[in-house]
Amino acid sequence: MNQTLTSKLPAFDMGSITATIERALSSAGLQTSSGPMHQVTETIRHALASAGLHGESATGRTLVSDAAVIDVVVREVETPAAEPLPGNSPPVGNVVAPGSFTTHHFRNHAGARSYKLFVPTTLPSTPVPLIVMLHGCTQSADDFAAGTQMNRLAEEQGFLVVYPEQARNANGSNCWNWFKTQDQLRDSGEPSLIAGITREVSEKHGVDPRRIYVAGLSAGAAMAVILGETYPEIYAAIGAHSGLPYGAAHDMPSAFAAMAGGRGGMPDLSKLPGLTDLPGSVPAAAKKATNFVPTIVFHGDQDHTVGQSNGTEIIEQAVVALSGEASRPLLAPSTHNGVSPRGRAFSRTVYADETGQPRVESWVLHGAGHAWSGGHASGSFTDGAGSDASAEMVRFFLAQRSAGSA
Secondary structure: OOHHHHHHOOOOOHHHHHHHHHHHHHHOOOOOOOHHHHHHHHHHHHHHHHOOOOOEOOOOOEOOOHHHHHHHHHHHHHOOOOOOOOOOOOOOOOOOOOOEEEEEEEEEOOEEEEEEEEEOOOOOOOOEEEEEEEOOOOOOHHHHHHHHOHHHHHHHHOOEEEEEOOOOOOOOOOOOOOOOHHHHOOOOHHHHHHHHHHHHHHHHOOEEEEEEEEEEEOHHHHHHHHHHHHOOOOOOEEEEEOOOOOOOOOOHHHHHHHHHHOOOOOOOHHHOOOOOOOOOOOOHHHHOOOOOOOEEEEEEOOOOOOOHHHHHHHHHHHHHHHHHHOOOOOOOOEEEEEEOOOOOEEEEEEEEOOOOOEEEEEEEEOOOOOOEEOOOOOOOOEEOOOOOHHHHHHHHHHOOOOOOOO
């Protein structure tokens, strides 16, 4: 469409157009706030925007822009459940931990970000562990801390927790930009900012450089995986809840495709040392991650926002990378099926190295959607019926040590 023709087109109120479409679909009994029909309405928005029909409101403000369309994509990473998940009730112990929870700011060549730091009431005189927690879309540090209850665990077990916060001007829905190429590279974009925050906290607070860990939910989990690949000397282990593998996307269309189900397929682990009789083939994506960092993954098998196959691919990448660095054969994986105290069934698979040390761990949460397993209802995107992902991540993390330093 040339510029002359575009300039002659009338301004469109995209809000009114979309509202009309949604009313028509709703009258036919089709839900437009989530699921496939939500994607239909967003596709219509995108198509109109691509044709240059951004439209203006009565105030002259552009109603649709490329940034808004990208925002729609990543907003899908954190779609709330239609109704409250069962079992959300206060955990045993303090709901709000008594230590200090303070706001700080960090800046480097890639920009600036705020972060919140939790310091327990008492700490040992020796260097302590640090866990970096990356929130999902639409969340904040306070929200994520409330939902995961990681500060309560830190108070009980004596470690620090830092919560980097996405800037609103970097992403309108507070999503970490896991799908942008520049935000998947070492010393670039958001990985450099989060690594910088990690180093700053470590240096100022006597952190043990061998015991620094990073975990996240959804977009935050995808960024945690990126940090494991780009800064393996900093992070001794990573935790990914409802996230995506390294290299899953490079733009908006590939982000949609990855979230819808990734590239799928179990790896041919029978070709790896010590592992036999497992079906499937290694997808190309699983070969992109080259640096091994111990990894624990949680994913609901009814997650319709970020498909469970993404969690499978995170495990694939980790196992392939581990097998590549192992000097002796890996042990065959072991799987345990169980039920959480509040009734959520799960399958837990552990991959151990030749010494028997667990190095990769997968939790498939049966019947669970896009929510932090065992989370508290005071935070968003939590499933109180599930196993306590925070406690299990801490257990896994504290058993891991890195050889490097921050």
